[in-house]
Amino acid sequence: MIVVRTVAELRAALSPRRDGTIGLVPTMGALHEGHATLLRAARAADDTVVMSIFVNPTQFNEQADLAAYPRTEAADLDLAEAEGVDVVFAPDAAEVYPRAFATTVTVSGPIAETLEGAERGRGHFDGVATVVTKLLLASLPDHAYFGAKDAQQVAVIRRFVADLGIPVKVVVCPTSRDADGLARSSRNTRLSPHERSQALAIPRALDAVRDAAAGGLSGTGALQARAVAELEAAGIHPEYVAFVDPETFAPVAAVEGPVLVAIAARVGTTRLIDNTVIGGA
Amino acid sequence: MIVVRTVAELRAALSPRRDGTIGLVPTMGALHEGHATLLRAARAADDTVVMSIFVNPTQFNEQADLAAYPRTEAADLDLAEAEGVDVVFAPDAAEVYPRAFATTVTVSGPIAETLEGAERGRGHFDGVATVVTKLLLASLPDHAYFGAKDAQQVAVIRRFVADLGIPVKVVVCPTSRDADGLARSSRNTRLSPHERSQALAIPRALDAVRDAAAGGLSGTGALQARAVAELEAAGIHPEYVAFVDPETFAPVAAVEGPVLVAIAARVGTTRLIDNTVIGGA
Numbered sequence: 001m002i003v004v005r006t007v008a009e010l011r012a013a014l015s016p017r018r019d020g021t022i023g024l025v026p027t028m029g030a031l032h033e034g035h036a037t038l039l040r041a042a043r044a045a046d047d048t049v050v051m052s053i054f055v056n057p058t059q060f061n062e063q064a065d066l067a068a069y070p071r072t073e074a075a076d077l078d079l080a081e082a083e084g085v086d087v088v089f090a091p092d093a094a095e096v097y098p099r100a101f102a103t104t105v106t107v108s109g110p111i112a113e114t115l116e117g118a119e120r121g122r123g124h125f126d127g128v129a130t131v132v133t134k135l136l137l138a139s140l141p142d143h144a145y146f147g148a149k150d151a152q153q154v155a156v157i158r159r160f161v162a163d164l165g166i167p168v169k170v171v172v173c174p175t176s177r178d179a180d181g182l183a184r185s186s187r188n189t190r191l192s193p194h195e196r197s198q199a200l201a202i203p204r205a206l207d208a209v210r211d212a213a214a215g216g217l218s219g220t221g222a223l224q225a226r227a228v229a230e231l232e233a234a235g236i237h238p239e240y241v242a243f244v245d246p247e248t249f250a251p252v253a254a255v256e257g258p259v260l261v262a263i264a265a266r267v268g269t270t271r272l273i274d275n276t277v278i279g280g281a
Numbered sequence: 282m283i284v285v286r287t288v289a290e291l292r293a294a295l296s297p298r299r300d301g302t303i304g305l306v307p308t309m310g311a312l313h314e315g316h317a318t319l320l321r322a323a324r325a326a327d328d329t330v331v332m333s334i335f336v337n338p339t340q341f342n343e344q345a346d347l348a349a350y351p352r353t354e355a356a357d358l359d360l361a362e363a364e365g366v367d368v369v370f371a372p373d374a375a376e377v378y379p380r381a382f383a384t385t386v387t388v389s390g391p392i393a394e395t396l397e398g399a400e401r402g403r404g405h406f407d408g409v410a411t412v413v414t415k416l417l418l419a420s421l422p423d424h425a426y427f428g429a430k431d432a433q434q435v436a437v438i439r440r441f442v443a444d445l446g447i448p449v450k451v452v453v454c455p456t457s458r459d460a461d462g463l464a465r466s467s468r469n470t471r472l473s474p475h476e477r478s479q480a481l482a483i484p485r486a487l488d489a490v491r492d493a494a495a496g497g498l499s500g501t502g503a504l505q506a507r508a509v510a511e512l513e514a515a516g517i518h519p520e521y522v523a524f525v526d527p528e529t530f531a532p533v534a535a536v537e538g539p540v541l542v543a544i545a546a547r548v549g550t551t552r553l554i555d556n557t558v559i560g561g562a
Contacts, residue, residue, distance in 0.1 A: 007446055011448075100440075100529070101444050102388050102389045102390045102392065102393075102440055102444060103386065103387065103388050103389075103410075103440060103441040103444035103445055104386075104387045104389065105384065105385075105386055105387075105445070106384065106385045106386075106387060107383050107384050108383045108384075108385065109383045111383065112383075129384075130445075133445055134444075134445055134446050137445055137446045137447055137448065138446050140448070159381075159383055159384060160384040163382050163383060163384035163415075164384055164386070164411075164414055164415055164418055165288055165415050165418045165419050166418055167292075167418065167421070248381070
């Protein structure tokens with residue numbers, strides 16, 4: 001495994017490997033089993049696996065969240081090596097955003113402006129779209145792997161990849177969960193034991209919605225009430241419990257096809273998100 | 282020469298040609314000798330020459346200008362064939378901007394917001410940056426050729442190509458001029474004989490600035506007055522006569538290095554632009 005810090009080094013490392021396929025797993029480091037799942041999917045499908053580590057400042061709306069974001073490069077490199085990564089691209093901010101940098105990739109509409117786009121500020125998905133465009137163009141992979149936990153990020157990425165015609169296939173892997181059901185997240189390490197047990201109300205709320213929908217309840221207002229009740233019972237006041245079209249993020253009133261159920265909530269000071277799709281084929 | 286209408290066809294046509302270099306000449310059609318100069322530069326340098334023809338609606342701020350923009354595809358294809366073009370990519374608007382399209386590439390700062398960005402509206406360079414990104418990613422050329430006449434467009438393109446890391450070398454060819462000195466433009470066909478003779482004051486104004494600067498005049502205020510006098514004497518009231526840094530488009534007060542002198546003016550109802558660089562090494 002080699003570790004490179006610049007786009008020029010990355011391109012030089014990948015140039016002799018373009019006879020085979022290349023898979024990219026973009027990360028912000030602080031790797032956990034969820035990232036390992038993405039790396040294994042890439043390792044199984046692609047001849048060369050590239051993993052990027054970059055805590056992208058432009059997608060954080062809160063400086064405190066950026067500052068507190070865990071940085072664990074040595075452990076990340078060990079995990080990457082154990083998962084068979086070939087090339088790690090770990091640039092610093094000056095490599096990604098040199099002086100005079102002035103370009104933004106923006107996705108408009110509910111897909112980028114509601115839910116996470118509203119809660120985290122308009123700049124969040126601009127930051128995501130711009131940095132992911134750069135990572136994709138730096139590595140020009142055949143496949144890029146993302147986790148379903150960040151459902152809205154995935155929808156935004158699919159949108160601008162299609163719109164700009166970036167020549168890559170976006171592969172979405174199912175949300176990786178701990179044995180207790182909590183969606184894996186780098187932020188989970190910040191939860192106290194009490195907060196962690198509170199946080200389990202989030203996957204329980206999604207289960208409750210899934211069960212109610214499977215039982216025939218189709219109005220999203222009633223389904224939302226089930227989820228909120230489950231959360232409130234654990235002392236969690238959600239930022240949102242949303243029922244939207246998985247592609248456009250337009251709100252959905254009744255389950256008559258695939259509907260994304262997305263939850264965001266703070267547990268203590270830690271902001272968690274999770275989601276599931278109901279009403280699928 | 283083959284003509285393709287979709288990105289899929291373009292990629293299929295280029296795929297077997299990637300052993301050699303590919304040069305892209307993006308155009309809005311209505312080809313003239315200026316475009317031919319770009320095609321010859323590409324033909325001399327690249328194994329495969331691709332020319333695109335697309336009158337991009339998103340970069341026009343005036344519907345009347347878009348509607349009046351000359352469309353001469355049959356003649357354009359003849360010229361392309363005569364210049365040895367291998368592949369013409371001539372998509373329609375639905376291919377470039379399908380339903381649900383929601384992505385914009387934006388360059389911020391004086392480079393995109395002043396002069397043409399101010400006169401033609403904020404959306405102009407967003408439209409240029411987004412469509413050129415798409416054309417570059419559809420063809421992934423080694424070289425892309427642009428004319429120096431559109432100096433600010435060139436600066437914007439250089440900026441987002443560098444910022445996003447689009448793997449292409451931007452090649453800028455000198456402004457092509459008719460024997461009388463007028464910069465070649467598809468819009469020149471709209472000039473009446475009288476307007477055409479008026480319009481010659483634009484290159485004369487640039488010459489006057491160049492001569493005065495060569496003679497030792499370095500204050501851009503005084504240089505601007507020379508240009509304006511030349512224009513006003515021909516009955517032309519310019520939209521701007523600007524002296525800016527050729528890369529950042531920040532205004533420059535004195536000529537102490539390369540300075541871009543840019544003029545925009547309406548002659549009759551036709552808007553013309555021209556420029557030169559003074560104070561070069």
